[in-house]
Amino acid sequence: MSRQRNLEILKACSAMKDLGIKSETFKPVLKRLLNLYDNNWELIKEDNYRTLVDAIFETDEEKEKDENKLAVCNDPLDPPLKNHHSIDQLVVEHDRLEPPFKKHHVMEAEDKASPTMDRMDMQGMRHGVIPQSSFSLQSGASIIQNPRAPKIEASSSSACDRSRNNGKDPITISSSPMDQHMATRWGASTEARQVSNVKGVDDFIDNGHAENSPVTASGTRVTTAASDSGTPISSTYELASSACGLVKVDLKCNRGCEQLKVEPILDSVITFVESKYRHLYDNVGPKFSLHECLKELCQSYVQCVADPTGHFPSRRHPRAHLNPIRQPNNGSLRSGHKEQHVKKLMSSGSVSSSFVASHQQPASLSLLIPDISKETEAVRISLVDDLSGEKEPLPNFAYIPRNLVYQSAYVHVALARIADEDCCYGCRGDCLSSTVPCACARDTGGEFAYTPDGLVKEEFLRKCILMNEEPQKDHYYFCQDCPLERAKKNYRPKNCKGHLIRRFIKECWRKCGCNMSCGNRVVQRGISRKLQVFLTSDGKGWGVRTLEELPKGAFVCEYVGEVLTNLELFERNKQNSKDRHTYPVLLDADWGSESVLKDEDALCLDATHFGNVARFINHRCCDANLIEIPVEVENPDHHYYHLAFFTKKKVDAFEELTWDYQIDFADHNHPVKAFKCCCRSKSCRDRKGKGLKLSEEREAATLDFLH
Numbered sequence: 001m002s003r004q005r006n007l008e009i010l011k012a013c014s015a016m017k018d019l020g021i022k023s024e025t026f027k028p029v030l031k032r033l034l035n036l037y038d039n040n041w042e043l044i045k046e047d048n049y050r051t052l053v054d055a056i057f058e059t060d061e062e063k064e065k066d067e068n069k070l071a072v073c074n075d076p077l078d079p080p081l082k083n084h085h086s087i088d089q090l091v092v093e094h095d096r097l098e099p100p101f102k103k104h105h106v107m108e109a110e111d112k113a114s115p116t117m118d119r120m121d122m123q124g125m126r127h128g129v130i131p132q133s134s135f136s137l138q139s140g141a142s143i144i145q146n147p148r149a150p151k152i153e154a155s156s157s158s159a160c161d162r163s164r165n166n167g168k169d170p171i172t173i174s175s176s177p178m179d180q181h182m183a184t185r186w187g188a189s190t191e192a193r194q195v196s197n198v199k200g201v202d203d204f205i206d207n208g209h210a211e212n213s214p215v216t217a218s219g220t221r222v223t224t225a226a227s228d229s230g231t232p233i234s235s236t237y238e239l240a241s242s243a244c245g246l247v248k249v250d251l252k253c254n255r256g257c258e259q260l261k262v263e264p265i266l267d268s269v270i271t272f273v274e275s276k277y278r279h280l281y282d283n284v285g286p287k288f289s290l291h292e293c294l295k296e297l298c299q300s301y302v303q304c305v306a307d308p309t310g311h312f313p314s315r316r317h318p319r320a321h322l323n324p325i326r327q328p329n330n331g332s333l334r335s336g337h338k339e340q341h342v343k344k345l346m347s348s349g350s351v352s353s354s355f356v357a358s359h360q361q362p363a364s365l366s367l368l369i370p371d372i373s374k375e376t377e378a379v380r381i382s383l384v385d386d387l388s389g390e391k392e393p394l395p396n397f398a399y400i401p402r403n404l405v406y407q408s409a410y411v412h413v414a415l416a417r418i419a420d421e422d423c424c425y426g427c428r429g430d431c432l433s434s435t436v437p438c439a440c441a442r443d444t445g446g447e448f449a450y451t452p453d454g455l456v457k458e459e460f461l462r463k464c465i466l467m468n469e470e471p472q473k474d475h476y477y478f479c480q481d482c483p484l485e486r487a488k489k490n491y492r493p494k495n496c497k498g499h500l501i502r503r504f505i506k507e508c509w510r511k512c513g514c515n516m517s518c519g520n521r522v523v524q525r526g527i528s529r530k531l532q533v534f535l536t537s538d539g540k541g542w543g544v545r546t547l548e549e550l551p552k553g554a555f556v557c558e559y560v561g562e563v564l565t566n567l568e569l570f571e572r573n574k575q576n577s578k579d580r581h582t583y584p585v586l587l588d589a590d591w592g593s594e595s596v597l598k599d600e601d602a603l604c605l606d607a608t609h610f611g612n613v614a615r616f617i618n619h620r621c622c623d624a625n626l627i628e629i630p631v632e633v634e635n636p637d638h639h640y641y642h643l644a645f646f647t648k649k650k651v652d653a654f655e656e657l658t659w660d661y662q663i664d665f666a667d668h669n670h671p672v673k674a675f676k677c678c679c680r681s682k683s684c685r686d687r688k689g690k691g692l693k694l695s696e697e698r699e700a701a702t703l704d705f706l707h
């Protein structure tokens with residue numbers, strides 16, 4: 001019995017040595033654990049002495065101090081017996097026999113006995129559940145809430161354990177075996193850490209490590225400052241992620257062996273850092289928040305998995321930026337399920353000060369085009385296929401970030417056409433910060449349509465939605481001589497079907513005195529949200545989803561295409577009637593302002609051959625999450641304007657973006673044949689493919705809603 005015990009003690013010594021934990025640190029804890037567990041070594045040894053290591057970390061300073069005292073004197077609880085060495089004796093003996101570090105033992109042990117989280121994920125996989133992860137970090141304390149996810153501690157710990165070296169040993173990147181243990185507990189391999197530390201994360205990725213090897217990045221900062229006693233103050237931070245999507249941020253604040261006289265309240269530390277940054281950096285505005293930064297880190301982790309073309313590419317597609325790749329599809333779940341699943345995760349359990357990171361296993365994500373915009377947009381827009389085995393041809397079109405006139409359309413942009421009183425020549429900086437709204441707000445009732453956060457104001461949005469969804473008779477303009485009808489063969493002047501008169505947003509422009517970051521310039525700054533083109537699972541072909549949560553009223557993108565006259569569109573559609581067309585957009589919001597519109601002024605946008613990401617946004621009857629709003633930028637006459645998409649409500653990350661094309665499914669004379677709608681909306685206007693009149697359907701939808 002006693003021999004076995006001695007053997008166990010020696011093994012524990014060896015394991016602790018490997019982790020760089022000094023004998024005087026672990027001895028008292030080991031004794032305490034043996035007492036606690038009634039000498040059950042199995043519990044202590046589990047997961048490469050995880051319990052012991054955790055207990056060492058968790059032991060508070062006071063207790064440790066006391067126990068340290070015990071460790072240096074003769075232990076009354078553990079008197080030396082014949083053939084029964086005390087822990088102290090054995091440790092001393094072990095110290096003489098063993099070299100200080102045996103890094104590989106840690107790895108081997110971890111490989112064999114995989115940590116709890118890996119086991120759980122495997123189980124999840126077997127049951128067809130996407131491994132999920134979430135961590136919630138609240139100031140002061142943090143514990144995982146997700147019952148399926150493994151237990152994770154998000155800690156802000158004092159690193160006194162390591163500072164047992166009295167602050168003499170320099171702390172270098174990845175030099176500490178304890179770091180390695182922490183990393184391996186989080187699924188990080190020593191090799192990965194070393195490569196990532198030495199060469200950077202990207203190099204590690206390009207090294208082509210095994211697909212399931214985790215990505216880790218860690219770093220250490222040693223400040224030049226010294227504590228009151230002259231001990232160098234050093235701190236380390238460690239980022240570790242596991243293949244199942246857990247991310248751990250570990251901050252270790254080291255003041256050598258000094259004990260903190262006053263334990264700072266984490267909230268105050270956060271506030272202190274925020275104000276420090278506001279003072280230090282001009283660009284850090286009053287809204288800077290460390291919580292937001294960490295939340296952003298979590299969300300970006302999720303996004304980088306979903307969008308491997310982000311700034312930190314996923315290991316799965318190490319060279320995704322070079323070639324379109326079609327990866328074998330191993331995922332067992334259809335994207336619809338996954339979207340739901342991820343949405344559920346994203347919306348679950350997040351309180352204002354907690355961060356939730358969750359993502360799905362990227363096993364089935366197939367990156368086909370890293371950036372459809374070919375770097376013409378400020379953000380990359382990837383095209384992925386996460387359905388197994390679907391054969392959808394890649395879209396054949398040229399990406400253009402701004403509209404281009406095809407041939408005959410009259411789009412006359414000239415500074416002289418903008419009257420001085422129609423712009424804010426005298427403004428400086430940001431028009432939104434001025435107490436009196438400038439001339440550019442005149443068209444929107446003397447108030448800007450945007451909030452300082454760049455969102456469409458609630459009231460303006462509400463009116464636009466109402467006008468679209470429940471238009472009154474006086475919201476329509478009926479042409480005496482409709483340019484649309486003029487293009488048709490059996491032209492009858494009075495056949496106009498009506499054009500919805502819309503509310504315009506007017507943005508400041510070149511003739512204005514404000515700068516580009518003026519809050520009244522949103523659409524002209526282009527796409528800033530993280531979008532992705534993906535293959536829909538319900539037969540609509542490609543669609544667009546957001547990779548980040550979008551608040552209500554957020555600008556998503558503009559509908560960009562070739563600017564055609566309606567005559568040109570008609571001719572084009574006649575010639576290529578078999579082509580799959582993106583639905584053309586009429587620029588008819590202001591047709592009522594002129595009694596007879598000339599053909600070259602009656603314009604539309606066709607994104608079939610030239611377009612931007614909006615050409616992939618699918619239609620949804622009635623309850624779409626986007627609304628199109630006309631935006632005047634450079635053209636005061638409203639023949640030509642920008643059609644911008646804004647969110648009608650909060651949109652979750654990974655949710656498909658849709659807008660109501662306002663199709664009249666019953667109009668069989670429309671230049672573009674209506675498709676059979678698969679929007680699955682409760683109020684789908686294309687019921688059983690028969691197609692009801694838009695007006696009838698609107699009525700039906702209203703009745704549906706009322707009952």
Ligand SMILES: C[S@@+](CC[C@H](N)C(=O)[O-])C[C@H]1O[C@@H](n2cnc3c(N)ncnc32)[C@H](O)[C@@H]1O
Nearest residue numbers: 540541542582583615616618619675677678679
């Ligand atoms: C603007 S494009 C959208 C992108 C398109 N899904 C693609 O794969 O290129 C419009 C076309 O998408 C398809 N589409 C859009 N919404 C749809 C819906 N609700 N039901 C069925 N097909 C739809 C139709 O083929 C339509 O002509």
